[in-house]
Amino acid sequence: MRWFWIDRFDEFVSGSYAVAVKCVTLSDEPVDEYSPGRPYYPASLIVEGLAQTAGLLIGQISDFKKRVVLAKVTRSKFHMQACPGDRMVFRTDIVSLQDSGGIATGTVHIDDQLLCEADLTFAYLDGRFEGVQLFEPATFCRTLRILKLFEFGRDMDGNPIAVPEYMLAAEAADVAIV
Amino acid sequence: MPSKEEVFDKVREALVDALGVDDEDVQPGATMVGDLGAESIDFLDIVFKLEKGFGIQIPRDELFPDDILTNAVYVQNGKVTPDGLIKLKDRMKFADLSKFEKNPLVQDFGNLLTVQDLCNYVVTKVNAT
Amino acid sequence: MRFCQLDRIRELVPGEKLVAVKGLTLAEDYLKDHFPRFPVMPGVLMLESMFQAGMWLVYITNQFSHSSIVLSESRQVRFNDFVEPGAQLTVTAEWGTVDGEMYTLQTSAMIGESIAVRGRLVLEQFNLADRNLADRAVDQYLIKERVGQFRRLQDPRNAYNPAIAYSRQTNLNGSQH
Numbered sequence: 220m221r222w223f224w225i226d227r228f229d230e231f232v233s234g235s236y237a238v239a240v241k242c243v244t245l246s247d248e249p250v251d252e253y254s255p256g257r258p259y260y261p262a263s264l265i266v267e268g269l270a271q272t273a274g275l276l277i278g279q280i281s282d283f284k285k286r287v288v289l290a291k292v293t294r295s296k297f298h299m300q301a302c303p304g305d306r307m308v309f310r311t312d313i314v315s316l317q318d319s320g321g322i323a324t325g326t327v328h329i330d331d332q333l334l335c336e337a338d339l340t341f342a343y344l345d346g347r348f349e350g351v352q353l354f355e356p357a358t359f360c361r362t363l364r365i366l367k368l369f370e371f372g373r374d375m376d377g378n379p380i381a382v383p384e385y386m387l388a389a390e391a392a393d394v395a396i397v
Numbered sequence: 398m399p400s401k402e403e404v405f406d407k408v409r410e411a412l413v414d415a416l417g418v419d420d421e422d423v424q425p426g427a428t429m430v431g432d433l434g435a436e437s438i439d440f441l442d443i444v445f446k447l448e449k450g451f452g453i454q455i456p457r458d459e460l461f462p463d464d465i466l467t468n469a470v471y472v473q474n475g476k477v478t479p480d481g482l483i484k485l486k487d488r489m490k491f492a493d494l495s496k497f498e499k500n501p502l503v504q505d506f507g508n509l510l511t512v513q514d515l516c517n518y519v520v521t522k523v524n525a526t
Numbered sequence: 527m528r529f530c531q532l533d534r535i536r537e538l539v540p541g542e543k544l545v546a547v548k549g550l551t552l553a554e555d556y557l558k559d560h561f562p563r564f565p566v567m568p569g570v571l572m573l574e575s576m577f578q579a580g581m582w583l584v585y586i587t588n589q590f591s592h593s594s595i596v597l598s599e600s601r602q603v604r605f606n607d608f609v610e611p612g613a614q615l616t617v618t619a620e621w622g623t624v625d626g627e628m629y630t631l632q633t634s635a636m637i638g639e640s641i642a643v644r645g646r647l648v649l650e651q652f653n654l655a656d657r658n659l660a661d662r663a664v665d666q667y668l669i670k671e672r673v674g675q676f677r678r679l680q681d682p683r684n685a686y687n688p689a690i691a692y693s694r695q696t697n698l699n700g701s702q703h
Contacts, residue, residue: 221555222560254594257664261529262596266570290441291602292603293601295600320438
């Protein structure tokens with residue numbers, strides 16, 4: 220089991236909101252045997268899908284330099300289960316940015332039906348985690364490309380979001396044949 | 398300008414939402430950390446809810462004077478110096494620091510803030526806008 | 527269950543509480559992504575382990591009366607500490623209030639004496655047949671599978687193990703309403 224719980228972004232407006240999608244399928248490892256006879260997609264992974272959508276939205280503000288982690292699920296509410304064949308649409312909006320972290324609200328829909336609502340609080344890793352890096356810039360950048368973040372990403376004025384310089388440099392170094 | 402009761406009601410609502418405590422737990426004298434179980438991450442949420450509820454801006458160091466408490470000029474041997482206390486009192490006029498003054502251990506500062514202090518703080522911010 | 531986020535049940539008092547353990551091993555594939563340079567247990571998997579502890583507590587307390595128990599709500603789930611490979615969580619679900627088919631539980635996960643995460647969860651139970659009578663056979667199959675999954679959470683060495691003790695007392699075919 221890998222740890223990607225959104226398939227790609229559909230919309231991404233820097234510092235504001237993002238929309239991502241995720242297909243629920245029987246080939247998803249956690250789905251098949253989770254509820255034998257009536258498989259559904261675990262609620263905790265729906266929260267993770269929202270957290271990944273919102274976490275990247277908050278991380279992008281600092282060109283992914285601040286280390287953003289999920290610190291609190293203030294509230295989540297589920298109205299139904301997501302089943303194989305469903306396509307979930309995650310929408311998250313940043314509602315507060317502070318020195319130590321940020322807060323986002325999120326909803327998940329399947330077609331026009333509301334599946335989940337949640338409020339999430341993120342923290343920036345502080346001094347206690349000095350020197351701790353979460354990602355390799357080159358692989359992280361490739362993941363963001365796969366998620367189509369730069370393809371759909373726009374700043375507040377509607378201009379495309381550029382790949383940060385340090386990521387481009389890391390990518391170039393990573394593919395160099397020595 | 399909101400009445401004292403209105404301020405208290407809104408502060409209580411924010412604390413109930415952010416901390417998952419019951420209405421009746423939120424008493425004016427209750428300390429945020431010791432009595433209501435607030436952790437550092439909760440303050441992000443509380444600040445957001447107060448800012449939204451009262452239409453105010455809350456700079457972090459007004460409620461959490463970490464800059465003073467980690468400054469070697471104002472802290473010696475784990476205690477806030479007399480100069481540091483003056484600085485703290487000036488910054489946090491809304492808080493009752495009289496008990497803290499008697500034995501001003503930095504480690505105890507985190508559990509100082511009460512619900513009443515928070516209400517007082519909100520009133521000063523609302524009055525200033 | 528491929529997504530089982532508990533390893534063993536340690537303590538079980540129906541209608542009161544369930545205590546289980548869940549270890550984090552470096553062998554988990556997902557640690558390659560979470561995070562490549564800082565492998566720690568994703569917070570939502572801690573949430574899942576607390577949900578599963580609550581789920582078993584409700585199944586056992588109600589003697590598998592309903593086939594499905596799902597997460598309806600979570601409140602103030604706070605992550606206090608990172609869980610690194612080699613660490614073992616003690617996951618506890620405590621009985622709270624019952625409102626119809628909704629169960630509110632206080633849940634936590636500790637590493638030793640320190641809290642890694644805690645929060646309040648609301649679980650909902652139902653039978654598929656309540657919504658569609660034709661699904662009665664699916665309910666029965668689901669309950670049979672759940673009993674089997676529950677037995678796998680027993681202590682393989684200890685003579686007394688709460689999981690087995692309670693599943694023996696339980697009507698294994700489920701007591702369908």
